Amino acid sequence: xxxxxxxxxxxxxxxxxxxxxxxxxxxxxxxxxxxxxxxxxxxxxxxxxxxxxxxxxxxxxxxxxxxxxxxxxxxxxxxxxxxxxxxxxxxxxxxxxxxxxxxxxxxxxxxxxxxxxxxxxxxxxxxxxxxxxxxxxxxxxxxxxxxxxxxxxxxxxxxxxxxxxxxxxxxxxxxxxxxxxxxxxx
Numbered sequence: 500x501x502x503x504x505x506x507x508x509x510x511x512x513x514x515x516x517x518x519x520x521x522x523x524x525x526x527x528x529x530x531x532x533x534x535x536x537x538x539x540x541x542x543x544x545x546x547x548x549x550x551x552x553x554x555x556x557x558x559x560x561x562x563x564x565x566x567x568x569x570x571x572x573x574x575x576x577x578x579x580x581x582x583x584x585x586x587x588x589x590x591x592x593x594x595x596x597x598x599x600x601x602x603x604x605x606x607x608x609x610x611x612x613x614x615x616x617x618x619x620x621x622x623x624x625x626x627x628x629x630x631x632x633x634x635x636x637x638x639x640x641x642x643x644x645x646x647x648x649x650x651x652x653x654x655x656x657x658x659x660x661x662x663x664x665x666x667x668x669x670x671x672x673x674x675x676x677x678x679x680x681x682x683x684x685x
Contacts, residue, residue, distance in 0.1 A: 500532065500533050500534075500535055500557060500558070500559050500560060501529070501532050501533070501534050501535070501559060501560060501561050501562075501563060502535050502537070502553060502557065502559035502561070502562045502563070503520070503521050503524055503525075503534050503535065503536045503537070503563050503564075503565065504521055504536075504537050504538070504539050504550070504553075504562075504563075504564045504565065504643070505517030505518040505519070505520050505521035505522075505536070505537075505538055505539070505564075505565045505566065506518050506538065506539050506540075506541050506546075506566050506567065506639065506640075507538055507539070507540055507541055507591070508541075509541035509567075509588075509590065509591055509639075510588045512567065512569065512667070515567050516567060516665050516667065516668075517565040517566045517567050517665055518538040518539075520536070520565055520665070521536035521537055521538050521565065522536055522538060523536070524536045525537075532560060535553075535557060535559070537549070537553060539639075539643065540591065541590050541591040541639055542590050542591055542592045542594075542639075543584065543586075543590050543592070543594050543596060543639065543642065545592075546639055546642065546643050547601075547642065547643065547646040550643065550646065550647050550650070551650060554650060554651075554654075559658060560658065560659075561613070561658060561659040561660065562647055562651075562658060562659070562660035562661075563613065563660075563661065563662075563663060564640070564643050564644055564647065564660075564661070564662045564663070565662070565663050565664075565665060566639070566640035566643070566662065566663075566664055566665070567664070567665060567666075567667060568636070568640070568664035568665065568666060569666070569667045571664060571666045572628065572666055572668075573628035573629055573630055573666065574622065574627065574628065574629040574630075574663060574664065574665060574666070575629070575630060575631075575632035575663065575664035576611075576613075576615045576618055576619055576629060576630070576631050576632060576661075576663055577611055577632050577634075577635040577640075577644060577661060577662040577663065577664060578610060578611055578615065578631055578632065578633050579608050579609070579610050579611070579633060579634070579635065580601075580608060580609050580611075580635045580641045580642075580644035580645035580648065580662065581601075581607065581608045581635075581637070581641060581645065582600050582601050582602060582605045582606060582607055582608060582645055583598060583599070583600060583601065583637050583641075584596035584598075584599050584600070584601055584637060584638075584641075584642050585597060585598050585637040586637070586638055586639075587638070588638075590639060596637075601641070601642045601645040601646055601649075602645065602646060602649045605645070605649050606649075608645075609644070609645055609648035609649065609652070610648075611644070611648075611660070611661030611662065612648070612657075612658075612659045612660055612661060613659050613660065613661035614659070615631055615661070616631075618663075619631060632664065635662050635664070640662055640664060641662075643662065644660075644661060644662035647660050648660055
């Protein structure tokens with residue numbers, strides 16, 4: 500089973516393609532793997548708690564978090580998440596982090612353990628605009644990747660996990676199928 504998370508709308512966005520993708524791919528099979536798609540709240544505490552609960556309930560073969568990066572024109576495969584929350588806009592609970600740690604006392608950063616190079620190659624081969632990014636930002640996307648990787652490390656689990664940013668473009672909503680096919684069915 501592949502755990503795929505997206506987010507609910509936030510800020511000025513009335514829709515969030517990452518949440519739509521998670522809902523659309525929930526239950527879909529890619530080769531021998533079935534996707535469990537879940538929409539996370541855009542809330543500094545609740546998103547991390549939801550991921551923890553999911554890992555307590557299911558034993559995924561991989562975890563792919565997907566989020567919206569409205570200012571980007573291509574899919575961004577995130578290499579690293581840093582241990583800092585610094586929100587330019589408030590989350591949906593009205594909270595605006597200002598430089599605090601995602602996990603107090605945690606490492607400075609965690610790298611993605613998804614096969615980003617293989618995913619990128621497959622996307623580019625299909626004509627999907629994508630690139631490797633070295634910044635997941637400092638909003639909930641970064642926090643979710645960081646807290647997930649920290650949780651896996653503390654539990655001694657070697658499950659591949661990482662984050663992929665989608666642009667706002669409606670045409671990009673279908674591309675996670677390409678991402679799934681590129682990696683899961685390789």
